[in-house]
Each structure stands twice: as structure tokens, then as C-alpha cells.
Amino acid sequence: MPPKDRFVIHSRAVVCSDVDLKGEVTIGSNTVVHPKVTIYAVAGPITIGSGCIIEEGVVIVNRRKDVMRIGEENHFEINSRVECAVMGNCNVIGTRARLHLNASLSSYCVVQPAVEFSPTTPEMLPDYTVLYGEGASERRLWSGQGAEQERALRQKHAEYLRELLPKFNRQRKGDVD
Amino acid sequence: MSFAPVTTYPKSAYIETDTGNKVSRRATISGPQNIVLGGKSIISPSAVLRGDLRKAGSAPTVVITLGRYCLVGEGVVVRPPYKTYKGAFNFYPMKIGDGVHIGEGSVVEAAQIGSWVVIGRNCVIGKFAIIKDCARIADGTVLPPNTVVPALSLFAGSPGRFIEDLPETTQEVVEARTKAYYNRFQPAEQ
Numbered sequence: 001m002p003p004k005d006r007f008v009i010h011s012r013a014v015v016c017s018d019v020d021l022k023g024e025v026t027i028g029s030n031t032v033v034h035p036k037v038t039i040y041a042v043a044g045p046i047t048i049g050s051g052c053i054i055e056e057g058v059v060i061v062n063r064r065k066d067v068m069r070i071g072e073e074n075h076f077e078i079n080s081r082v083e084c085a086v087m088g089n090c091n092v093i094g095t096r097a098r099l100h101l102n103a104s105l106s107s108y109c110v111v112q113p114a115v116e117f118s119p120t121t122p123e124m125l126p127d128y129t130v131l132y133g134e135g136a137s138e139r140r141l142w143s144g145q146g147a148e149q150e151r152a153l154r155q156k157h158a159e160y161l162r163e164l165l166p167k168f169n170r171q172r173k174g175d176v177d
Numbered sequence: 178m179s180f181a182p183v184t185t186y187p188k189s190a191y192i193e194t195d196t197g198n199k200v201s202r203r204a205t206i207s208g209p210q211n212i213v214l215g216g217k218s219i220i221s222p223s224a225v226l227r228g229d230l231r232k233a234g235s236a237p238t239v240v241i242t243l244g245r246y247c248l249v250g251e252g253v254v255v256r257p258p259y260k261t262y263k264g265a266f267n268f269y270p271m272k273i274g275d276g277v278h279i280g281e282g283s284v285v286e287a288a289q290i291g292s293w294v295v296i297g298r299n300c301v302i303g304k305f306a307i308i309k310d311c312a313r314i315a316d317g318t319v320l321p322p323n324t325v326v327p328a329l330s331l332f333a334g335s336p337g338r339f340i341e342d343l344p345e346t347t348q349e350v351v352e353a354r355t356k357a358y359y360n361r362f363q364p365a366e367q
Contacts (some may be wrong), residue, residue: 018205035205035207035225036205036225056205056225056227056254056256057225057254078254078256078284079254079282079284094301095284095286095301096284096299096301113301113303113319114299114301114317114319114335133335134335152261153261153266156261156265156266157259157266159266160233160266160267164229164230164231165229167229168207168208168228168229169207169229
């Protein structure tokens with residue numbers, strides 16, 4: 001039986017009304033969800049931390065029984081698809097990238113645009129991993145240089161969008177505050 | 178003139194403006210007051226044009242400029258690029274020239290696209306990319322941010338790289354093709 005719909009949206013999060021939510025979804029403070037985003041908690045609930053940016057066409061699905069935890073200040077770019085079990089903080093999921101449900105990210109990972117990462121066995125990517133190439137064939141560790149600047153950019157981006165989006169888009173609120 | 182058959186669509190599925198733009202009712206146009214369509218352009222269903230992502234300030238700004246005879250394919254996302262400049266975060270306007278065809282499922286965050294450019298299906302055009310006139314981007318290309326594609330060149334692959342020069346007749350060929358496409362795109366007789 002599919003779980004009951006229950007959306008908890010923090011009062012400081014900006015979620016556009018043109019967003020498709022299903023199941024038990026929790027969205028943290030300062031998170032920005034653009035229009036045309038799909039978040040389906042098919043089996044277990046989805047918890048999204050604070051300060052994330054979720055751009056248009058992103059699909060986040062939880063097919064597993066346990067909670068899908070997404071950390072803070074992650075950036076999901078346009079049309080990416082994420083089914084991974086756990087995600088840490090400050091990750092970037094590139095445009096049209098796909099993460100399979102066996103994949104897990106720790107923190108400061110970068111998945112480059114149009115990369116499909118689908119390991120056959122559950123795999124946790126260590127901090128500062130960069131995935132690129134056809135079918136995530138190449139990976140390397142990033143030095144972490146400029147991570148603070150990247151974070152500052154992310155925060156400014158989210159802050160700007162929180163001001164801008166409500167001017168042009170209708171917002172939706174959660175069931176309970 | 179082309180001898181290809183006419184492609185028809187149900188009349189109610191598209192809105193036609195005075196200047197001949199055909200915009201699907203199923204397309205998502207955010208912030209339409211910030212988008213300029215040059216005329217005789219087609220916006221396909223489930224395309225997303227983000228005119229709401231504008232520069233800071235209250236003055237009216239044009240965010241997306243589209244020329245004449247353009248085609249924005251199904252599921253295409255066109256959104257202006259962003260960066261921080263002198264510590265301030267901002268979106269920057271995007272200009273697209275005449276006769277630009279963007280294939281299905283592509284994501285475009287370019288700063289500038291010239292005229293008579295053909296972008297294939299499922300491409301990713303990175304932020305602040307500049308595509309000059311008569312260039313061609315093959316299907317499935319991933320252009321990294323800040324790439325400059327010179328005029329009359331074919332780019333392909335991931336990351337997108339220069340493949341070959343295009344013939345000098347490209348402009349006439351693409352011009353004829355885009356105009357013919359628009360003329361063939363007619364509402365079905367009811």
C-alpha cells in the first residue's frame with residue numbers, strides 16, 4: 001500500500017505550486033524548489049535538508065523502505081534524476097545526470113552533466129568525488145579548493161531565488177507547519 | 178520550396194500571436210513579460226522558458242530574446258545563466274538569433290546564440306556558452322560552461338569538441354529549412 005501523502009514544508013522554504021509531490025515529503029528551511037519538479041516518496045519518506053536548490057524537471061524518487069535523507073545545500077540541476085539512498089551536504093548533481101538507488105553520496109561530491117551513475121552493488125562515494133565521462137566511467141577526487149566560494153555562491157543563489165520566485169510563481173505550503 | 182508534407186496540429190493546442198508565433202498551450206512560460214519572441218517562432222509542448230529569472234532591480238528587463246523562425250522543441254528548457262559578479266549574484270539575459278532550431282530534451286543556458294544555429298536533441302548547453310552564427314551542435318552534446326562555438330563549425334561529444342567545419346552554404350540551407358518548417362507547420366482543418 002502506498003504511504004499517505006504528508007508534506008511538511010518549512011515556512012522559509014520556497015516551493016512553487018507547479019510541483020508534483022507524493023508520499024511523505026519533508027522540505028527544510030531555505031530550500032528552493034522550482035516549478036515542474038517531481039518528488040515521489042513511493043515507499044519510504046523523503047527528507048530534504050535546508051538550503052537546497054532543486055531546479056526544473058528534477059525527479060527525486062524513493063523506492064526503498066527506509067528514509068531517503070538529503071543533506072544541506074545540495075544543488076540539483078535541470079532534469080536530473082535522483083533515486084539514491086543517502087546524500088550528504090553541498091553536492092552538485094549536474095544537468096540531466098542520473099543517480100541510481102544503489103548510489104549514495106557523502107559530501108562535496110560533483111556529478112557532471114549527463115552522467116548516469118548506476119552501480120550494481122550499493123556504493124557510497126567518498127567526500128570530494130567528481131564523477132564524469134560516459135556512464136560515470138571516470139572519477140577523481142577534488143582537492144576541495146574553492147569549496148567555500150562555491151558554498152557562498154550557492155547561498156547567494158538560494159537567497160536570490162527565494163526573493164525572486166515568489167514574485168512570478170505561486171507558492172505552495174505544507175499540510176502542517 | 179520543399180516538397181515535404183505539411184505537419185499539422187490541432188488548432189486549439191497552440192496560441193498564435195499577431196506576429197505569427199505559435200506557442201503551445203502545454204508549454205511552461207514563466208515571466209512572459211520578460212520574454213521577447215521575434216515572430217514566426219514555434220514553442221513546442223512541455224518546453225520551459227524561464228523569463229522569471231531576471232536581473233535584480235525593479236526596471237523591466239528582457240530576459241530571453243528569441244529571433245524569427247525559431248523552433249523550441251519538446252521538453253526543452255531555456256533559462257538564463259547566472260553568476261556572481263563583484264560579490265552580487267545575478268542572472269544575465271540570453272539572446273537567441275533567427276532560425277535557431279533546438280532539438281527535443283535539450284537544456285540551454287547559453288549567454289548568446291547566433292542565427293541559423295541547429296542544436297540537436299538531448300544536448301546540454303552550459304552556462305554563458307556563446308554559439309556563433311550557422312554553427313551546429315550534434316545530438317547529445319554536452320557543451321561545458323563558457324564554451325565559445327565559432328561560426329560554421331560542428332561540435333559533438335561530451336564534453337563538446339570541434340569536429341569539422343561546415344560548408345559556406347550552411348546559412349542558405351538552414352534558412353530555407355527553418356522557413357519551410359514554419360510554413361509547413363499548419364493547423365489541421367476542422
